[in-house]
Amino acid sequence: MSPPKPRATATTGRPRDDAARQAILRATADLLEEVGFGKLSIEGIAAQAGVAKTTIYRWWHNKGVLALEAFLTAVSPKIAFTETAAPLEDLRAQVQRVGKLYRGKTGRILCELIALGQADAETHRQLLDGYLTPRRTVAKACLQRAIAQGVLRDDIDLNVMIDAIYGPIWYRMMLRHGPLDVAYIDALLDLALYGLTISPRRRPCPPGQR
Amino acid sequence: MSPPKPRATATTGRPRDDAARQAILRATADLLEEVGFGKLSIEGIAAQAGVAKTTIYRWWHNKGVLALEAFLTAVSPKIAFTETAAPLEDLRAQVQRVGKLYRGKTGRILCELIALGQADAETHRQLLDGYLTPRRTVAKACLQRAIAQGVLRDDIDLNVMIDAIYGPIWYRMMLRHGPLDVAYIDALLDLALYGLTISPRRRPCPPGQR
Amino acid sequence: MSPPKPRATATTGRPRDDAARQAILRATADLLEEVGFGKLSIEGIAAQAGVAKTTIYRWWHNKGVLALEAFLTAVSPKIAFTETAAPLEDLRAQVQRVGKLYRGKTGRILCELIALGQADAETHRQLLDGYLTPRRTVAKACLQRAIAQGVLRDDIDLNVMIDAIYGPIWYRMMLRHGPLDVAYIDALLDLALYGLTISPRRRPCPPGQR
Amino acid sequence: MSPPKPRATATTGRPRDDAARQAILRATADLLEEVGFGKLSIEGIAAQAGVAKTTIYRWWHNKGVLALEAFLTAVSPKIAFTETAAPLEDLRAQVQRVGKLYRGKTGRILCELIALGQADAETHRQLLDGYLTPRRTVAKACLQRAIAQGVLRDDIDLNVMIDAIYGPIWYRMMLRHGPLDVAYIDALLDLALYGLTISPRRRPCPPGQR
DNA sequence: AAATAATCGAGACGGTACGTCTGGTCTTACC
DNA sequence: GGTAAGACCAGACGTACCGTCTCGATTATTT
Numbered sequence: 067m068s069p070p071k072p073r074a075t076a077t078t079g080r081p082r083d084d085a086a087r088q089a090i091l092r093a094t095a096d097l098l099e100e101v102g103f104g105k106l107s108i109e110g111i112a113a114q115a116g117v118a119k120t121t122i123y124r125w126w127h128n129k130g131v132l133a134l135e136a137f138l139t140a141v142s143p144k145i146a147f148t149e150t151a152a153p154l155e156d157l158r159a160q161v162q163r164v165g166k167l168y169r170g171k172t173g174r175i176l177c178e179l180i181a182l183g184q185a186d187a188e189t190h191r192q193l194l195d196g197y198l199t200p201r202r203t204v205a206k207a208c209l210q211r212a213i214a215q216g217v218l219r220d221d222i223d224l225n226v227m228i229d230a231i232y233g234p235i236w237y238r239m240m241l242r243h244g245p246l247d248v249a250y251i252d253a254l255l256d257l258a259l260y261g262l263t264i265s266p267r268r269r270p271c272p273p274g275q276r
Numbered sequence: 277m278s279p280p281k282p283r284a285t286a287t288t289g290r291p292r293d294d295a296a297r298q299a300i301l302r303a304t305a306d307l308l309e310e311v312g313f314g315k316l317s318i319e320g321i322a323a324q325a326g327v328a329k330t331t332i333y334r335w336w337h338n339k340g341v342l343a344l345e346a347f348l349t350a351v352s353p354k355i356a357f358t359e360t361a362a363p364l365e366d367l368r369a370q371v372q373r374v375g376k377l378y379r380g381k382t383g384r385i386l387c388e389l390i391a392l393g394q395a396d397a398e399t400h401r402q403l404l405d406g407y408l409t410p411r412r413t414v415a416k417a418c419l420q421r422a423i424a425q426g427v428l429r430d431d432i433d434l435n436v437m438i439d440a441i442y443g444p445i446w447y448r449m450m451l452r453h454g455p456l457d458v459a460y461i462d463a464l465l466d467l468a469l470y471g472l473t474i475s476p477r478r479r480p481c482p483p484g485q486r
Numbered sequence: 487m488s489p490p491k492p493r494a495t496a497t498t499g500r501p502r503d504d505a506a507r508q509a510i511l512r513a514t515a516d517l518l519e520e521v522g523f524g525k526l527s528i529e530g531i532a533a534q535a536g537v538a539k540t541t542i543y544r545w546w547h548n549k550g551v552l553a554l555e556a557f558l559t560a561v562s563p564k565i566a567f568t569e570t571a572a573p574l575e576d577l578r579a580q581v582q583r584v585g586k587l588y589r590g591k592t593g594r595i596l597c598e599l600i601a602l603g604q605a606d607a608e609t610h611r612q613l614l615d616g617y618l619t620p621r622r623t624v625a626k627a628c629l630q631r632a633i634a635q636g637v638l639r640d641d642i643d644l645n646v647m648i649d650a651i652y653g654p655i656w657y658r659m660m661l662r663h664g665p666l667d668v669a670y671i672d673a674l675l676d677l678a679l680y681g682l683t684i685s686p687r688r689r690p691c692p693p694g695q696r
Numbered sequence: 697m698s699p700p701k702p703r704a705t706a707t708t709g710r711p712r713d714d715a716a717r718q719a720i721l722r723a724t725a726d727l728l729e730e731v732g733f734g735k736l737s738i739e740g741i742a743a744q745a746g747v748a749k750t751t752i753y754r755w756w757h758n759k760g761v762l763a764l765e766a767f768l769t770a771v772s773p774k775i776a777f778t779e780t781a782a783p784l785e786d787l788r789a790q791v792q793r794v795g796k797l798y799r800g801k802t803g804r805i806l807c808e809l810i811a812l813g814q815a816d817a818e819t820h821r822q823l824l825d826g827y828l829t830p831r832r833t834v835a836k837a838c839l840q841r842a843i844a845q846g847v848l849r850d851d852i853d854l855n856v857m858i859d860a861i862y863g864p865i866w867y868r869m870m871l872r873h874g875p876l877d878v879a880y881i882d883a884l885l886d887l888a889l890y891g892l893t894i895s896p897r898r899r900p901c902p903p904g905q906r
Numbered sequence: 907a908a909a910t911a912a913t914c915g916a917g918a919c920g921g922t923a924c925g926t927c928t929g930g931t932c933t934t935a936c937c
Numbered sequence: 938g939g940t941a942a943g944a945c946c947a948g949a950c951g952t953a954c955c956g957t958c959t960c961g962a963t964t965a966t967t968t
Contacts, residue, residue, distance in 0.1 A: 079912025080964045086914075102395045109954055118915045123956065174394040180450050181391030184384045185312050194453055202453070222467065225454055230467045233444030240390050240450065243404055243412070244435055257432065257440045261471025289943030290933040296945075319923060328946045333925070499917030500959045506919075522815045527949060538920040543951070594814040600870050601811030604804040605732045610872065618873055642887065645874055650887045654863030660810050660870065662820065663828055664855055677852065677860045680891040713939070737928060748941045753930065 082125075089115040090122055094136035099171050103133055103178035130182045130189040137179060138196045141172055147204045153212035158255055160205070161231065165251045168239040177240045202228055230258045292335075299325040300332055304346035309381050313343055313388035340392045340399040347389060348406045351382055357414045363422035368465055370415070371441065375461045378449040387450045412438055440468045502545075509535040510542055514556035519591050523553055523598035550602045550609040557599060558616045561592055567624045573632035578675055580625070581651065585671045588659040597660045622648055650678050719745040720752055724766035729801050733763055733808035760812045760819035767809060768826045771802055783842035788885055790835070791861065795881045798869040807870045832858055860888050 093115035097106055106129060112119045126132040144167060147160050168176070183190030205228050212218040218227075234254050238246045303325035307316055316339060322329045336342040354377060357370050378386070393400030415438050422428040428437075444464050448456045513535035517526055526549060532539045546552040564587060567580050588596070603610030625648050632638040638647075654674050658666045723745035727736055738759060742749045756762040774797060780786055798806070813820030835858050842848040848857075864884050868876045 078910075078966050080966095081913075083914065083964095104392070104395050107954060108956085116915090118917085119956080120916090120958090121914060124913085128956095177394050178391045181388045182314075183452075184387050185314050190452065194451070198451060198453055223463065226460065226463045226467060229444040229447055229454075230440075230464060233447035234439040235443070236447045236450070237439055237443035240394075240446070241404070241408055242393075242400065243408055244439075250436065253433065253436045254440060257436060257471075258467070259471055261467075261469055288935065288941070290945075291943090293933095293944065317923060318925085326946090328948090329925080330927090330947090331945060334944075338925095498915070498961070500919075502918065503959095524812070524815050528951085529949060532920095536920085538922095539951080540921085540953095541919060544918075548951095597814050598811045601808045602734070603872075604807050604870075605734050614871070614873055618871060622873070643883065646880065646883050646887060649864040649867055649874075650860075650884060653865070653867035654859040656867045656870070657859055657863035660814075660866070661824070661828060662813075663824055663832070664859075670856065673853065673856045674860060677856060677888070678891070716940075738930085739928060742941095746941085748943085749930080750932090750942090751940060754939085759929090 086115070086117050086121055087125065090117055090125075090132070091136045091139055094132055095140040098133055098136060098175050103129075103175060103182065106133060127188070128186070130179075130186050131192060133182075134179055134189060134192050134196065137175060141167075142197070144172075147208060149208075153208050153215065154217060154259075157205070157208050157212070157231070158252075160208070161235065161255060162248060162251055164232075165235055165246050165248070168235065169246045173239040173246075180240075205232070231255065296325070296327050296331055297335070300327055300342070301346045301349050304342055305350040308343055308346060308385050313339075313385060313392065316343060337398070338396070340389075340396055341402060343392075344389055344399060344402050344406065347385060351377075352407070354382075355411065357418060359418075363418050363425065364427060364469075367415070367418050367422070367441070368462075370418070371445065371465060372458060372461055374442075375445055375456055375458070378445065379456050383449040383456075390450075415442070441465065506535070506537050506541055507545070510537055510552070511556045511559050513537075514552055515560040518553055518556060518595050523549075523595060523602065526553060547608070548606070550599075550606050551612060553602075554599055554609060554612050554616065557595060561587075562617070564592075565621065567628060569628075573628050573635065574637060574679075577625070577628050577632070577651070578672075580628070581655065581675060582668060582671055584652075585655055585666055585668070588655065589666045593659040593666075600660075625652070651675065716745070716747050716751055717755065720747055720755075720762070721766045721769055723747075724762055725770040728763060728766060728805050733759075733805060733812065736763060757818070758816070760809075760816050761822060763812075764809055764819060764822050764826065767805060771797075772827075774802075779838075783838050783845065784847060784889075787835070787838050787842070787861070788882075790838070791865065791885060792878060792881055794862075795865055795876050795878070798865065799876050803869040803876075810870075835862070861885065
């Protein structure tokens with residue numbers, strides 16, 4: 067009982083104050099943007115949220131899960147797939163949208179949260195389940211529509227496909243060895259779709275697709 | 277003179293004790309492996325190296341640059357390009373070697389150092405200059421040999437090419453959403469080289485190419 | 487609020503732990519006796535008291551005020567005036583008692599605290615208010631009784647009188663140029679009371695005066 | 697041999713650099729005035745004197761003896777006895793001169809040096825031999841002249857006499873519980889000379905003496 | 907209505923590590 | 938051999954947060 071776990075149910079007693087919860091998440095998100103995860107402190111959050119440290123520790127095990135929840139709450143709404151008739155164009159639009167997001171502070175924070183997950187299994191799991199997997203699932207659906215329409219090979223593991231598309235985006239986001247701009251992402255998608263090797267076929271734009 | 281910067285030159289006075297320097301770097305590398313960057317402490321390093329804290333602060337601004345230097349000193353020798361007649365095979369071998377390294381603790385530490393670079397420009401610069409850029413330079417040379425031999429397209433920015441190949445490796449190293457094993461890397465290289473889209477050509481390519 | 491001042495009142499929050507306070511004062515007094523103020527360290531006190539350094543800094547600005555409070559707490563009870571019918575004998579007894587105390591470690595510590603007060607106004611004030619003034623007040627009352635009984639001149643500032651009596655005691659305590667023994671103190675009192683100059687009268691004074 | 701003792705004689709090698717010695721003493725005296733003994737640091741002295749720390753440690757065991765020597769060098773010349781035909785007036789003039797000196801920074805420093813002597817026997821000895829004893833010797837001579845002239849009692853230990861005169865001065869210098877001004881010193885001398893008790897004789901100013 | 911129970915704020919507590927300062931020692935090159 | 942420069946080990950400094958622990962006050966449900 068000593069580790070303060072989030073209560074599953076509490077039938078009696080004073081109910082959880084949702085205003086405090088919101089204030090904490092908000093303060094965390096703000097500070098995360100302002101100073102980054104590295105310099106985030108529970109005391110700072112408590113002060114900014116006008117809340118006692120106890121209240122934070124009561125509901126979140128550690129800085130990581132709190133930061134993560136705050137991050138997810140703030141960022142998740144900003145990325146969503148559109149769904150049109152042309153799956154590859156959907157994909158291209160979505161990747162561009164992600165790229166734009168990752169260029170900024172969101173990318174910086176995300177990177178810190180990933181690093182955090184290296185040491186703490188729970189943070190890692192939460193990051194995957196709460197952020198990565200849902201987005202990959204949507205992306206898979208998009209790719210499957212493309213396969214169904216016969217514009218993509220059907221002999222490759224979807225997970226590998228997605229890695230090939232998103233991997234380089236994350237790579238540049240984290241290493242920052244070059245710009246993560248529209249042109250780069252476009253070139254990258256071309257490469258992923260048509261390969262590096264010399265071949266008779268190019269991306270000859272099936273008439274009407276582009 | 278109050279900010280303790282690494283001296284550029286010191287013609288007089290007691291010279292720097294290289295034994296202490298080595299001990300510090302060694303202790304740092306060991307602790308980095310043992311507990312990760314997150315739980316690395318200067319006090320711990322000083323104790324393990326048998327050195328005063330001041331000696332550390334005299335030569336390294338902060339934990340980041342020290343950890344980075346220790347990391348580079350320890351890891352750099354472990355990755356090198358072979359050079360044979362078949363550049364694409366060189367590439368494949370090298371990527372597999374990198375993949376193997378990133379599967380383990382090295383990957384975990386690297387990921388923390390990257391996150392660190394998000395907030396501190398100097399750490400970021402040092403990571404790029406000391407680690408990433410040299411490796412990319414070698415990789416570029418390899419790709420250029422392949423282009424010269426006519427097995428790779430010559431109309432694509434080399435930086436984008438390299439991103440397409442290495443990006444997904446790093447992606448999996450950091451997110452750990454799937455195994456970073458030999459089969460994955462092989463599949464990834466095939467994809468990068470031949471593309472996702474449906475084409476008459478497949479990898480066991482035109483006779484005589486391999 | 488950044489300078490950690492002793493709180494005036496705290497209506498809310500966890501109340502101050504008096505056990506910790508006592509332990510700190512006790513440890514300080516002990517170490518003061520053992521090693522003197524010069525080698526007193528907050529870390530040492532914290533360790534001996536089984537207390538965190540922060541707890542000390544929370545309630546005492548610096549080593550000086552802590553040492554002083556510990557000193558006063560430990561020493562004050564040891565000196566008190568007796569009150570008999572013969573004020574001059576009361577005085578003589580009290581001065582001898584003080585002399586005995588100052589011969590030992592108490593004197594040594596007191597001397598260090600006085601030196602400390604030279605640089606820090608607050609320490610100085612606290613030393614005067616907490617130690618010196620109360621004792622001088624009592625001594626004044628004693629002298630006034632003597633004056634009322636007609637055995638002491640009534641035309642001299644009481645403060646000067648007291649200085650004349652106690653000054654030489656402190657002088658020898660601090661300079662240690664000679665013994666601070668019973669004989670010395672007796673001789674001193676005779677001198678103070680009857681003067682240095684040649685006069686017909688000697689201490690076993692005119693009949694009827696005592 | 698490890699404790700660096702001041703060399704007694706050095707028949708060979710480079711002779712001691714007196715310029716360095718002077719610079720060190722001067723810097724020490726200056727810093728002593730400026731920040732007091734408590735915040736005096738060897739590093740500061742070395743920096744201000746343009747001298748290596750080694751050079752200081754070679755010639756002085758510790759901060760105390762250095763500070764003391766610097767103090768004596770700077771202060772000694774400021775106090776000297778005059779010698780006239782009226783010993784008691786000489787005394788009065790000298791005590792006033794001492795009082796004036798002790799009112800200022802000299803007193804503050806002196807007090808710190810005395811405290812220092814509580815813990816370190818050598819410092820204490822040096823303070824007595826170098827400062828106190830010579831001054832007391834001169835004062836004794838003065839008193840003896842007064843005794844020879846028949847204006848002072850000859851049945852009292854000279855040491856006690858001197859304590860009775862100088863003790864209260866030091867007392868006020870160190871405790872600062874009241875002003876150390878001309879009037880105070882005058883009153884004090886009267887008291888010391890003529891006593892506190894009621895007697896037919898007052899200081900009736902032997903004609904021509906005052 | 908009272909009792910019970912969990913929440914909340916405030917803030918003290920024992921700790922760990924921080925980055926700095928100074929004390930003394932040593933090592934080197936120069937004079 | 939003395940000296941300036943400065944690196945070295947050692948250890949205390951005062952601060953920032955950590956995660957835990959009382960408190961008194963508040964807000965519900967259950968008797």
